[in-house]
Amino acid sequence: MAQCLATPAYPPVVLAVSVRRIHHLNCGSFDSLASGPLVSHVLLCETNDGLVLVDSGIGRSDIAAPKNRLGRVALALGPALRVEETAAHQIEALGYQLSDVRHIVATHLDYDHIGGALDFPHATVHTTAAELRTAQARRRLPERLRYRRPHVEAITSFQTYDGTGEELLSLPTAHPIIGVEDVWLVPLPGHSIGHAGVAVRTSNRGWLFHAGDAFYHRAALSPSRSAPISRAAALGAIELTLASIPAKVRANHQQLRKLAHDPSQRVSVFCAHDAILFDRLRAEQSPIFP
Template identity: 50%
Template sequence: MVGVRIVHHLNCGSFRFGLVTHVLACETHSGLVMVDAGIGNADIDSPTSKLGRAALALGPALERNETALAQLKRLGYSANDVRHIICTHLDYDHISGASDFPDALVHVTATEHSVAAARRGVTAKLRYRTHHLPLDMRIKTYGGQGGPQLGFSTSYRIAGLDDFTLIPLPGHTLGHAGVAIRAGKRGWLMHAGDAFYHQSSIGLGPNSSGLRPRALRAMESMLAAEPKRVNFNHLRLKELANSPDIGIQVFCSHDATALQALQGTTTRT
């Protein structure tokens, strides 16, 4: 039995400067599995009180028709069809929509969950919102030694989902991770979250010397919890994306061009 049958590539949150929020909805024999959740309805209803002015400074569009729930309904699914949400990290544009899927189990690295729950320091209080991790939310965390995968020394197979793996990529946040998906005949997909902002950072897409890639790299460094790890992740993901032996599509959360290319054909496995 093929574990992942269809992968839908959704934009679940547009931003100023042409940025998107790339969310995956994967049809599996265990129900729908999402990678990240985009911006949800509760935050769209009350953005200033829920998200804060610092988050709004980046110019989220906050369009209800861009929520994962609205898009999945248009595809014929309901909220309770989503059984799992695997989060690259817990910034609001990646976890906000989870509240629209109360039956889903949320998977995240233990480090990210711990840092987000503690909210120590001004930056963490701006970055993480308490209502995104309510006490009644079902959460499964992953930590410890893990095992090797795709050339990375540490990875965590998602419990009950053999085709999904969390791969720690700290830098943007301390507990940030990529999500590797074994997609049948399509081979591997890697949702790298915010490990990079533009495909040129890993040697894909247009020339990296343009104004837009440079501006995005500056933003990436400004928002990173560990800026020195950002370049390391770029190099490691560049090696992965260009490996002829593995055959993997690597993409990030906010690159609109990459999202549009993947939306051109639904990923059927």
């Protein structure tokens, strides 16, 4: 310990990163007896390459015509359908133009993750090739329920990722986002065929890892598995029911749990719908990165 005190006080090394500021946005509240209160956790990243969204939540058009655009499965989960929760509304409230959003990095293309993309016609949507193929084909009934045709067909600019990427944060495959520095798409199939997490590197907060729907409740990350059992169990049952590859759900939990507790990494792992994790991260939201 004494050696640490004697170490010369060199100036800290500040990592030059593109991401200057991150906003945690709830872009779609849900509340039902089955699920309890849920959020749609979206990241708004102010970068040297313009504004970048990680997921986009529910859009303005979805709120205007929810039955047609979202469908009966979404409505059964009790969406709040508040215009002020849309990414478009919140971004304009921050003083930006919708055209400032240049990229949307999607964990997957379910209605509650990509519906808001239509409010940003100038943005390129980044996703895995497997996810886009599945969403466009909509061959099985579960896919026709989760991938809404008005969402997928209206997006005119996609950038897809496939094949072997690079190792990142001890994860075997990650794809750097084309046109954006310090953001990676990390395949995590399970919830959907082409589901992915999104890793964002910051200069003073380590890493943020948006795991999308790779887990639903923070108990999945707990080594002790301590949580309100009924709540975690209910969401776990929903998670397995909705998963395209149920066998991979628990493997993803294990991988993300290891990442979240790896002492060699500074990674905040969170999912799309846990309201407690959202509130924690929003409370810790740092102003401007040095």
